[in-house]
Amino acid sequence: MLRNLNKFVRFSTRGFGLKMSPLPDVKHLPALHSTLEQAKRFAAYRAVDENLDYANHRVIGVGSGSTVIYVAERLGQYLLDPQYSIYASQFVCIPTGFQSKELILTNGLRLGSVEQYPALDIVFDGADEVDENLQLIKGGGGCLFQEKLVSTSAAKFIVVADYRKRSPKYLGTNWVKGVPIEVVPSGYIRVLRDLKTKLKCKNAVLRQGAPAKAGPVVTDNCNFIIDADFGKIERPEILHRDIKMLVGVVETGLFIDNASKAYFGNPDGSVELQV
Ligand SMILES: O=C[C@H](O)[C@H](O)[C@H](O)COP(=O)(O)O
Structure with a gap:
């Protein structure tokens, strides 16, 4: 049965020019x-290895x-391993922007x-x-x-990060550039003003694209980004709700009760899990 399955996989991937190889062992990368x-x-x-249910997802x-x-690299490796390829060839990958669309395509997904x-x-x-x-x-x-x-449309949201992203307690401790807020371009002056006057934000700036682009950063949705510094954020759910109420705000970078788990990689190869 397994021999037949492998034969089928070799046959079905040859047409796409994919070279089969076993999933690389993380210890020997x-x-x-x-x-x-x-x-x-x-x-x-x-x-990916601990959360991807390759036979069902x-x-x-x-x-x-x-x-x-x-993540995209690892998913691509599942596609090339004869043991998983039959399942991985059924994956449909949903991007969260232009960069992730390219990652999906370049990894053959x-x-x-x-x-x-x-x-x-x-x-x-x-x-x-986090x-x-x-x-x-x-x-x-x-x-x-x-x-x-995308993350609020998923049954599970797994965060992947390095050790610098783990906050000792409150948001705004390690990430001090402010809360990113996506705004409709014509409303950015109004949002900047409301953040300072109504929400008592310490500082709020329109994110600039320099040196890669003169003028503001424009998102994949053709909007602007404001970075709003509120210092340490003790009640992120309330801050998120208050920012969302401002006219001109599309979405905030505060992701509330959304993540299922977070994996933090350390330079020595160890990985910490937060649930
Ligand atoms: O807008 C960017 C996204 O929210 C990224 O997922 C976030 O900035 C983390 O990126 P990185 O993995 O480069 O630290």
Whole structure:
């Protein structure tokens, strides 16, 4: 039976020019250029291996950022392993933005959209900070709206991050650039004003694209991003609700009661799990 299955896999993937190879053992991976990158890869590979139910999961969200690169890489490796390929070839991967769309395609995975697949089995995504209650700040890379759409449409949301992202207690401790907020371009002045006057924000700035782009960062949804500094955030759920009430706000980078687990990679290869 297994021999026949392997024969089928070899036959069915040959047409696509894929070279089959077993899933690389995490303990014997070639070194990367920095220990931080290695930490990200350890977290991502472990998160996928421990949470992907390859025989049953079909619709898989792939988030944005530098850690999720290794999630897409690992999913691509499942596709190339004769033992898993028959299942992995059924995966449909849902992106959270342009970068993640490219990651899905370059790793040979099948691309879908959240409009086609509004209920996902699982999503893997990065975070800028994770507090002790698994509340998150996201959007440091400007992708928060689509990330939230996808992560709140999934049965499970697994965070992949390096050790720097784990907050000792409150959000706003390690991530001090402020809460990313996606806003409609014509409303940004009004939101900046309301953040300061109504919500007593310490500082709020329109994120700039320099040096890569003159003028503001424009998101995948053609919106702007404001970074709003509230210091340490003791009640992120209340702050999220208050920001969302402001006219012009599309979404906030506070992800409340959304994540199921977080994996934090360390430079020595160990990975810490927060549930
Ligand atoms: O907008 C970007 C996303 O929310 C990222 O997932 C977040 O910034 C974490 O990115 P990284 O894995 O590069 O630290």
